[in-house]
Structures are given as structure tokens and as C-alpha cells.
Amino acid sequence: MKLNIGCITEAGLSKKNRTGYWRYFFPIVDKEKCNGCGICELFCPDSCIQIKDKKCVVNGYYCKGCGICARECPRAALTMQPGGEEAE
């Protein structure tokens, strides 16, 4: 390992951190119930939810399975389930 002055490094290191493999539960989206309101997107602490075509899409590479999205969803469109999708 090398020491760089000022502890200055390249940007975006957290992008490389595959936090998806930390999780136990994964939010499964009920596309019928989801109306794309974007509340989950706002609340996700790791910014791994995006609204695409008015539906919630969770990025399995980063989602740690904290469950905040499912808790906040006003239409209960997200349910936390063990395992979930393979991390992308």
C-alpha cells in the first residue's frame, strides 16, 4: 500500500464497494401496487433505488437490505424477502 500526500484519492471509491452482498433481505416490488411516487427513491440511504418508467427499480449491487423503502412505501408495494435477486 502506498501513502499519498493529504490522503487524497480518486473519486467515487464507494461505487466499487459491492454492499449488495451484505444483505439478508431484499425489497421485492409489486409492480401492480407501485405508482412510481418516488418516496422510496428519496428515503434510500444508499441511493440504490431509481424510478424507471414510473416503477421502482432496486439496484441489487448496492442494496444492503435495510428495509427503509418498504417501511416508507405508502402503498405497501415493497416487501422484504430473504435472499432476493442476485447482486448485479
Next chain:
Amino acid sequence: MKEIRIHGRGGQGSVVIAELLAIAAYEDGLYSQAFPYLGGGGERRGAPVQAFCRIDEEPIRLKYRMIEPNCLIIQDASLNEAINIFQGLQKGGLVLVNSTKSPEELGMARPEYKIYSFPAAEIALEILKKPVMNTVMIGAFAALAGGFKLQCLKEAIIHKFPGELGEKNIEAMVTAYRTAQDMFGEEVQ
């Protein structure tokens, strides 16, 4: 001195294992100490966490992370890929891993240690309906390690989680204790 190192991920209650073992030992008239190591930026859900518990007959003055533990409790076998999980473990040390796979299947078998796999997550899901297996791991560990009184462990759990939550966790701990006794039979101390 008993020196136990606990490996887990943020949110799995590894620090609580250390705390409960320390409380149980103190209830039993021993001295104890428990503390976490939150390297890599601290208290984040899912991040690798280490916790430590020391138990002794004398007051404990040591204030640093243990270098040579004699027991390991591993809540998440996948941590074996991320870090040198056996670092410093004394020869003949006891290792308890939460997994349905055998130590061989996990690639964790080591002749110099006593390694046991235990299906803690399954027991936790069955009794607690959650994949939080820390009290289950405590039960299995107590059965394997010896030196812990069931009554003291129960008191520690109910002290930390009063009410129904505590009762459920006691059930999980005792079930694990009995299951470990059945599974490992003769080997149990």
C-alpha cells in the same frame, strides 16, 4: 482469562453477544468486559464488525483489542472471504460458525482449531421470525465452551430485552443450547 472475539456484520447484534456474555459472567460473580471495534468507518448496517468479550476472576485492566483470543464466534461465514478470520486465535481455540454447511464445505476447516458449524439462522427464523441469530449463537456457544450458567444467560437476556422480546430470545437461546448439545454430543464440555 477467557477472550472471545465475535465477527459479524452491522445489524446482526455482534456487540450484543459480547455484552450479554459479559453480563452473564458478571451475574455469575466473575469480572467481565465487552467492547466493539468499528474500524472502516463505524456503525453501519452490513459492514464487517468485531466485538470482544473478556471474562476473568480478577478485575480486568486491559484496554486494548485482544491479540490472541481463545474463542471465535462467527455470525456470517462470508466474512471468511473478506478478512483473515482466524488471526491470532490460540491453538486449540474454539470456533463457532453460523452456517448449515460444514467447516470443510465452507473452506474453514483447520486442524489446529476446534471448529463447529451451527444452523443459527434457521433456528432464529423459526423462533424469532427474523434472521437475527445473536442469542441463538450465545446458546450454542455456551453449550460448546462451558463455563456459562443457563440461568445467568437468561437473566442477561431479560435484562437487555425486557418483556416478550426477551422471553422469545431466551427460548431461542435455550433451544440452541439443547440443539448444540444434541449435535455435538460428546464433544461438548
Next chain:
Amino acid sequence: MRNALIKKKEVMQGSIAVAEAVKSARPGVIAAYPITPQTYIIEHLATLIANGELKSRYVRADSEFSAASIVYGSVAAGERSYTASSSQGLLLMTEVIFNMAGTRLPVVITGVNRSISPPINIQNDHQDTMVLRDSGIIQLYVENIQEAVDTHIQIFKIAEDKEVLLPAMVCMDGFVISHTYEPVTIWKDEAVQEFLPPFSPVYKTDPQNPLTYGSLTDDDKVTEFKYMTNEALVKSKKKIIAVAREFQEIFGNHYGDLLQEYRTEDAEIILVAMGTVISTIKVAVDALRKNGKKVGVIKVRSYRPFPDEELRTALSKCRLAVVVDKSYSCSSGGILGSEIKACLYNQRGPSIINYIAGIGGREIFPETIKDMVVKSEKLAESGKIPDGSVFFDLNKQLLNNQLL
């Protein structure tokens, strides 16, 4: 320990135990902004207030600067007040802390020691509280959870004394105390309240009787005001000693007056340090003593006021003093080490070697201490005492790999 005074004795986390101690001192106002490793203290106090167990006003400020300013105001209004912070948070409070000392407002602050960024690090060293040393604040460093609890109870009484009236800080090592669980005794609220009478300020301001704090002063009086603050801090020595002994009489625990000496009676080498590392040094000293080395330890309990006379006396008989610093002043060296050297200059005292170690949470093991003693002895024997401070546990291999 006095059994009738004990509320409970159990395995507790340091932060929770400290919050319980602060609660028993019943501050009227608590303002804080969360920062690791201070968070659990203020979180628990907020819970106690929300549950109605502590009758107090809790303000979650928008920054440490605001938190310090709020308790500044509430002490001026005559309420006992408390805040806590760490690292960058303490730096942000610094401007207000100088004001507290200058206007003689006895706010009690817990400094939960954490390294200062950058690089960002949440572990323990003493840099954050040491940079406050010139402000006029009282600073007591503690070795374990019980001492942290008992010192919090004592420090309100010291700070609020009419001959002192200065902000005061308990400096406790982050994680090593704040996040560690140990058996600890919590005293009954009534017992603490009997020991610690309500705060009765000399000056008290409110909207009907407004006062100005720290008004404009020219060079004809500034020196005298600064001198008065300095004198108050010097005088607080007596109060710190008296309160520690009174506490011992009632509760049974004593952690030293300004210093605590351990196995120094016939010691040829004395290690000097502050905080939890003292506990590790004591373990190392016991082992070294078994091998026939005459080693002792001095714990600097009161860093501000600085125990200069006490250190001169305590170090007068040894031939070598090894000062272990967990902070440093860039290009000048270990802060405690430099000050001890200064206070022994012109004395017939020991040689002094100053090591900087334990920065950013790097562990100091008993082996590290033994290593320090062995190396120091060799340096002393060969007459090669270093002039400056030495970074003890530097990884030279890493340094050889610097990138521009």
C-alpha cells in the same frame, strides 16, 4: 463503596453510565449535536428527558457551535448546563469555549476523545481535547468507566465553585470508555444531590435584568481580565483536590488528587500519561516489576490546571521519565511531554524521553510499553536522549512508499 448510596451495580456501557451520572447532577439544559463516539451519551440523556426521568430542557442544535452557544446562554441565565462532543465537533465549539472561560461560565462538557480529520478516523487519541488547552477550561482525564462516572459528578462542583467559575471538561477516551461494557456502580440521585448542591450563579441574566458578557475592553484592563481567568484556573487545583477527597469520604472512590502515582516509591523509571492507556501501562509495570525493573506510573488526572509543582515533586527522585503522548503539536512534539520538560527545566530532575503513540486508535499494548522502557533505558545509558519527541510506532515501510 458505600452500599446505601448505590442505585445499581451492573455491566453497563460507558456512555450510558456517564449519561446516568450527568442525569444525577440534574442539569437544567442539555444542548448537543451528535458525533461518534459521543452519540450514545446524548441519545441516552434525550431518552431520559423524553421518559420524564430527568426534568430538563433538551435542545438538539444544528451544529456544535450552536450547541455550545445554547449552553453558554443557559448557564448565563442561571441553569446548570451540559453538552458533549468529539473531534471536529469540539473544534467547532472552540470559539465558544474561549468565551465561556473568559466570561466565567461553568458549562460542563464531556470530551469523548477522537482523532481529528483528515484522514477521517473515528478512533481514539487526545488531539481534539488538547487543542482546547489554552482556553481556560478545566480538563480532567479518566482511566476507566467508573472514574468517568465519578469524575462527572465531581466536575460540576469544581466548575461552579465561586472561586473557580470556569467551563470544565471530562476527557474520556472514545470507544475505550464510551463503547465499552464493564461492571460499574451508579449512585443514587439523592446521594449525588446531597454531594452536589444546586448551582447558584454570581451573575444571572434574564430579559428583565439583562447583562452584557465580555464587553469591549481596551489595553488598560485586558491583561488583568486574562490574569484573573488564569488565576481562577490555578486556584481550581485546590478545589479539584478538595472535591476528590470529599467524594472519597462519601462514596469511597479516589483516583488521585491532580496526579495518581502507582508503584513510584522506589521507581528509577517513571512513565507519565493520561487516560485509559494508564490502565495498560499499570499492567506493563507490574510485569516489568516482576523482572526486577524499578518502574512506576504517574497518571496526569488534571491536565488543566497543569500540575507543575506536583510533577516536579513526583518526578524528583527518578532518573528517567518516559512521557507517552496521544497528541502532538506539529513541529514542536508531544504536548504533555513538552510541557513536562518545560516545568522541569532548571530543576535537578530526571532525563525525559517523550514518545508519541496511539494516534488514530493505534493500539498501545503492554508489549509496546515494555519496548518503550527498554529503548529509553538504552538511550539513557548511551547518553543519547533525543532532544525532541519521537513518534514511537511509525511504520517506516509505509513512509518509504510516499506518493507525491
